[in-house]
Amino acid sequence: MTEVKTVSRTFSGSEKTMSFEVGRLAGLADGAVLAQIGRSTVLVTATGARSPRPGASFFPLTVDIEERMYAAGKIPGSFFRREGRAPESAILTCRLIDRPLRPMFPDGFRNEVHIVGTVMGADMENPHDVLALNGASAALMLSDIPFDGPIGAVRIAWSAAGEWIPHPTYEEGSESAFEMVVAGRLLDDGDVAVMMVEAGGTASTYDAYEAGAPKVDEAVLADGLDFSKQYIREVIEMQLELIEAVGAPEIMPYEVTVDYGDEIRAAVEAAGRDRIAETQTIAVKADRGVAEAAVKAALFEELLPQFAEVDDADSQIKGAIRSVTKDVVRARIVSDGVRIDGRGTADLRPLSSDVAVIPTAHGSGLFQRGETQVLNFTTLGTGRMDQMIDGIDPVDRKRYMHHYNFPPFSTGETGFMRGPKRREIGHGALAERALVPVLPAFEDFPYTLRLVSEVLSSNGSTSMASVCSSSLSMMDAGVPIKAPVAGIAMGLVYLDGEYVTLTDILGAEDAFGDMDFKVAGTADFVTALQLDTKIDGIPADVLAAALNQAKEARQAILASMAEAIPEPRDDVGENAPKIVSFEIPIEKIGEVIGPKGKMINTIQAETGADISVDDDGMVGIVAIASPDRGAVAEAERQIQLIVDPPTAEVGAVYEGRVVNITKFGAFVNILPGRDGLVHISKLGGGKRINKVEDVLELG
Numbered sequence: 001m002t003e004v005k006t007v008s009r010t011f012s013g014s015e016k017t018m019s020f021e022v023g024r025l026a027g028l029a030d031g032a033v034l035a036q037i038g039r040s041t042v043l044v045t046a047t048g049a050r051s052p053r054p055g056a057s058f059f060p061l062t063v064d065i066e067e068r069m070y071a072a073g074k075i076p077g078s079f080f081r082r083e084g085r086a087p088e089s090a091i092l093t094c095r096l097i098d099r100p101l102r103p104m105f106p107d108g109f110r111n112e113v114h115i116v117g118t119v120m121g122a123d124m125e126n127p128h129d130v131l132a133l134n135g136a137s138a139a140l141m142l143s144d145i146p147f148d149g150p151i152g153a154v155r156i157a158w159s160a161a162g163e164w165i166p167h168p169t170y171e172e173g174s175e176s177a178f179e180m181v182v183a184g185r186l187l188d189d190g191d192v193a194v195m196m197v198e199a200g201g202t203a204s205t206y207d208a209y210e211a212g213a214p215k216v217d218e219a220v221l222a223d224g225l226d227f228s229k230q231y232i233r234e235v236i237e238m239q240l241e242l243i244e245a246v247g248a249p250e251i252m253p254y255e256v257t258v259d260y261g262d263e264i265r266a267a268v269e270a271a272g273r274d275r276i277a278e279t280q281t282i283a284v285k286a287d288r289g290v291a292e293a294a295v296k297a298a299l300f301e302e303l304l305p306q307f308a309e310v311d312d313a314d315s316q317i318k319g320a321i322r323s324v325t326k327d328v329v330r331a332r333i334v335s336d337g338v339r340i341d342g343r344g345t346a347d348l349r350p351l352s353s354d355v356a357v358i359p360t361a362h363g364s365g366l367f368q369r370g371e372t373q374v375l376n377f378t379t380l381g382t383g384r385m386d387q388m389i390d391g392i393d394p395v396d397r398k399r400y401m402h403h404y405n406f407p408p409f410s411t412g413e414t415g416f417m418r419g420p421k422r423r424e425i426g427h428g429a430l431a432e433r434a435l436v437p438v439l440p441a442f443e444d445f446p447y448t449l450r451l452v453s454e455v456l457s458s459n460g461s462t463s464m465a466s467v468c469s470s471s472l473s474m475m476d477a478g479v480p481i482k483a484p485v486a487g488i489a490m491g492l493v494y495l496d497g498e499y500v501t502l503t504d505i506l507g508a509e510d511a512f513g514d515m516d517f518k519v520a521g522t523a524d525f526v527t528a529l530q531l532d533t534k535i536d537g538i539p540a541d542v543l544a545a546a547l548n549q550a551k552e553a554r555q556a557i558l559a560s561m562a563e564a565i566p567e568p569r570d571d572v573g574e575n576a577p578k579i580v581s582f583e584i585p586i587e588k589i590g591e592v593i594g595p596k597g598k599m600i601n602t603i604q605a606e607t608g609a610d611i612s613v614d615d616d617g618m619v620g621i622v623a624i625a626s627p628d629r630g631a632v633a634e635a636e637r638q639i640q641l642i643v644d645p646p647t648a649e650v651g652a653v654y655e656g657r658v659v660n661i662t663k664f665g666a667f668v669n670i671l672p673g674r675d676g677l678v679h680i681s682k683l684g685g686g687k688r689i690n691k692v693e694d695v696l697e698l699g
Contacts, residue, residue, distance in 0.1 A: 002027060007242045009234055016167040018131070018235070020138050020242050031143030033242075035135030037167065040128045041071075041121030044135035048145040052110035052255055057315075059105055063098045063115045065090040065132060071122040072392040087391055088425055093117070093129040095426045097136050099532055100183035100196040104148045108256035113145055122392040125169045130155045130181055138239045144252040151195065152235030153183035154228050160204075162214040164227045170394050177201060177208040177437075178216040180529070182228035186236045187537055192229035194538065197531035200430075201437030205527070206482050215525040218547035222540065259319035264307060268320040272299045276321065277328045283341035285371050285459045285507075286412060296321055326512040334495045339502065339509065341370070346503045348553055353468070353564035355476035362576040363477020367469035367561070369504065371459035376469035377452045378477040380576045382625045384612055385448040400439055402451045404428035404466055410458040427463040428453070431487075434467045434520035434528035435474075438482040445480055446581040446623055447572075460506040461489030467520045467528075468561060475565045478572035485527055486557040487520035490550050492542070494535050499542045503553050519550040523558055577610075577625040578632045584620040588643045589613055592622065599642065609635040641671065648674055661692050 008019035018037045026032035029045035036042075053060050067090045069076045069083060076083055086094075097115060105113070117132035133153045140147040157168035157176035165172055173179050180199035184192040201216070209215055260268075275295045282288040300317060307313040332338055337345055349370030357364045363378035387398040404427045408415030420428075431453060439449070451473060453466035464487030471484040491505035492515035502509055510516055514535045520528040572578065584592065592613055593600045604611055609626040624635045648654070648670060656668035656676075665679040681688075683695050 005242065005245045007238050007245065009238045011166055011231055011234055014166045016126075018134070018167075018238065020135065020238060022142060022242065022246055029139075029143075030145055031139035031141070033135045033138040033142065035131050035138070036121070037131050038126035039121055039123035040126040040131060041119075042128050042132045042135055043118045043120055044132055044139045045116050045118075046136065046139040046143045046145060047114045047116075048143065048252065049112040050252065052257055053112050056110040056257070057259070057319075059102065059109060060112045061098060061102055061105070061115070062112070063094040063101070063136070064117070065093045065097075066116065066118045067122075067392050068119055069390075069392060071119045072124060074390075074392070077390040087389070088429070089129075089391055089393065091422050091425050092429055093132060095422060096129055096181065096196075096198060097133045100133070100151050100153070101136060101140070101147075103195065103534055104151060104185070106146050106148070106254075106256070108258060109146055109254060110257040111145075111254055115139070119392060124394050125171070126167075127155065127170060127173070127393070130167075133183065134235050134239075138242060141239055141243055142246060142249065144249045146251050146254060149185070150236050150239040151183055151185045152192075152232035152239070153181060153196075154231035154235065155179060155181045156224055156228055156231075158216055158220065158224065160208040160211065160213040164224055166227075166231050174202055175204055177205045177213055178220075178526075180221075180224055180228070182225060182232065184229065184232045185536070186233060191537065192232050193533075193536040194225055194229075194531070194543075195533055197225070197529055199529040200433030201527045203436055203439070205437035205525075209525070217525055218544065218551055221526060221529065221547060222544050225543070226540070258316075260316040260323065261310070264303070264310070264313070264316045265320045265323060267303055267306065268299060268317060268324055271302055272321065273324055273328065275299075276325050277332075280325065280329050280332070280340050281342070288340070289412070292325075329508065329512050330493050330495055333493050333502070334498055334500050337500070340506060343504075345500055346549055346552075348504045348556055351557060351560040353472055353561045355472050355565045360575055361477075362573055363473045363475075363479070365469045365472025365474075365476055365564075367465050367472060368457075369461075369465055369468075369557075370506075371457055372462055372465050373455075373457040374462055374465040374469045375454045375456055376466065376473040377454070378470075378473040378479065379450045379452075380477060380479075380572060381448040381450070382577065382579060382610060382612065383442065383446055383448060383623055385450075399442060400432065400436065400449045400451075402428050402432035402435070402453070402466075402470065404431060404453045404455070404463070406455045406458070406462065410455045410462075427466065430463050430518065430528060430530055431466040431470060431520075434485055434487060435470055435481070437527045438485055438522065440480045440482070443581075446579050447479075447577075449474070449479065458507065460510060461487075461504070461518065463487070463530075464489050464518055464520060468557060472561055472564060475568040476573075477576060478569040480568050483522040483524070484558060484561055485520055485522055486554050486561060487518060487528070488550050488553040488557065490517040490519065490546050490553075491515055492517070492533075492538070492546065499539070501542065501546045501549055503549055515546075517546055517550070519547065519554065521551075521554055523555060575627065577627055578629050579623060579625045580632050580636055581621065581623045582636070584622055584639070584643045586615055586618065586620050589615060589620040592620070592639055592642050603635055603638050607631045607635040607638070611635060611639075645674055646671055648676070658696050658698050661696065661698060663692070666692050666696050 002023040004023040006021045010017045021034040031046040137150045157165045158178040183196040184194045279291040352368040354366040357366045362380045366375045455462045467487035491502035491513040493500045494514045515533045518530040609631045612623045614621045654670035656670040659669045660667040667675045669675050
């Protein structure tokens with residue numbers, strides 16, 4: 001049995017302790033680490049295939065997170081009482097792990113690698129996602145899989161006091177104004193190269209700012225990135241200590257898959273560079289695609305006979321064409337400051353905004369930036385329409401949901417229309433996070449919100465276009481958001497020691513560039529941030545310049561959106577449910593509901609309104625919803641009469657409704673909550689009757 005080894009570290013300026021244990025669990029995996037912070041525990045394993053995947057043109061890395069319900073002492077709520085497909089939280093954690101790990105594997109390595117993080121303990125206090133990321137790096141370092149690590153990650157939170165908190169708890173995160181996950185690697189000079197950032201505001205953001213907390217602007221973000229480096233360094237040191245204790249593994253022998261040979265690359269360069277360069281001056285994506293296809297076909301026809309003896313010559317020529325195209329695009333940007341569509345490095349594409357596009361929608365907003373076009377829909381529902389989450393973290397309900405759809409026609413391609421892929425879930429979550437800080441509280445706007453972004457045309461940064469269209473859509477729906485939010489995607493090209501930052505990147509610039517940097521925010525502060533880099537160590541001044549360049553673009557986009565709709569409509573649209581919410585004494589809840597729900601069901605049947613009654617332990621809370629304002633008003637009137645019934649006056653005449661018939665008379669409702677008995681002797685108009693039913697019937 002392998003000797004058990006454990007390393008732990010209490011982080012500086014924090015009481016949090018993280019530990020890595022090896023040698024006790026999952027002995028047949030290539031690398032296995034039991035990672036723990038607080039009482040949250042994740043077993044992370046790394047396993048690699050011994051040979052390349054046949055025909056793979058990419059590195060086949062798979063990351064899976066298994067959120068076991070026993071970790072939180074729960075039994076799954078499904079019919080079979082067993083975990084099913086991965087929840088959204090697990091998918092987002094998978095993406096969080098994949099993004100910084102993937103660039104750390106050797107070029108040409110095509111063996112399948114599988115990272116599995118099994119959440120075995122969830123203390124409902126310490127998040128497990130960053131823990132799993134650090135555990136994944138440690139597991140790879142312990143394995144014989146070629147991995148240029150380690151990497152480290154930390155979550156930090158911007159408190160209302162204007163301080164960054166390392167490794168915050170769920171509570172500290174939700175009470176903060178901004179949370180940020182940063183991953184990086186250690187450079188030879190001891191500095192930390194930031195590789196990935198995932199950040200966003202919280203539901204507490206606006207309240208914190210109104211209370212005087214410092215806003216998260218570009219300077220605060222830059223400070224946060226610098227603050228995170230200390231904790232990334234400490235996690236990396238933990239992993240190096242673990243390797244020293246266990247012993248460094250011997251890396252497996254592996255075959256390097258070459259996308260193209262030097263001879264083929266040189267032939268494509270000589271025969272096609274000028275023609276390829278000409279295609280990269282065509283601004284329209286579809287036209288450029290036609291031109292690229294024509295050049296590619298011509299080069300295949302010219303070069304395939306020359307390399308007939310090479311088995312995969314067609315694949316190598318294709319790879320070489322892509323390589324030359326990438327070089328051409330990057331060189332033109334750096335040397336001339338001119339991009340594929342002719343823009344300068346800081347130029348935005350033409351902007352267009354519109355609202356009320358679809359008449360039956362509660363709210364709709366269309367945003368277009370160049371050839372990227374997203375139509376967003378806002379649908380409003382009652383509080384009972386919120387999403388119930390059966391998971392292992394403290395969040396059990398969601399009142400606001402953002403769903404993102406990316407159909408194949410948006411890129412001019414064919415494909416299968418199945419459920420949302422991980423990318424779609426990730427983009428939807430990013431747009432959702434960007435808007436959380438500006439949403440009204442439920443007490444001020446008692447609606448559940450579902451936003452759906454339909455990507456209709458894609459040529460760069462559809463997630464940020466989704467943020468813009470969502471703001472338009474909600475304002476069109478009459479959602480009183482605290483400020484409109486816009487987003488922009490930035491890029492970077494690093495060549496021959498020179499850094500060039502790009503505003504509003506195209507799809508090709510995303511693929512050929514060195515950074516994908518998405519920033520969303522209001523006119524005054526940042527609400528979400530996502531950063532992925534392909535190079536080590538973006539200098540602080542370059543990153544600061546990119547943030548400021550993004551702010552300028554964001555202001556221009558917000559101005560364009562304001563032309564379509566400057567502020568939220570005064571009220572929800574005619575198609576949306578009208579909701580009235582008010583408090584009643586808790587002891588009156590039973591009277592409003594009635595025996596077996598009789599009273600509330602009667603009011604709902606008479607008015608057509610949807611009524612819910614809840615309590616917070618102190619007061620009852622009634623919510624009434626209906627597309628018909630008159631129905632809402634009538635239902636509210638009837639409930640208020642039950643809660644505070646008027647007193648019947650002696651001698652007054654009332655129109656009543658028979659609610660019960662007995663042998664000795666009939667009970668008649670004359671006012672809400674006021675039933676009176678009319679004796680059988682009073683029903684005949686002075687004449688004797690034998691049965692009450694002879695003169696009256698229910699209702």
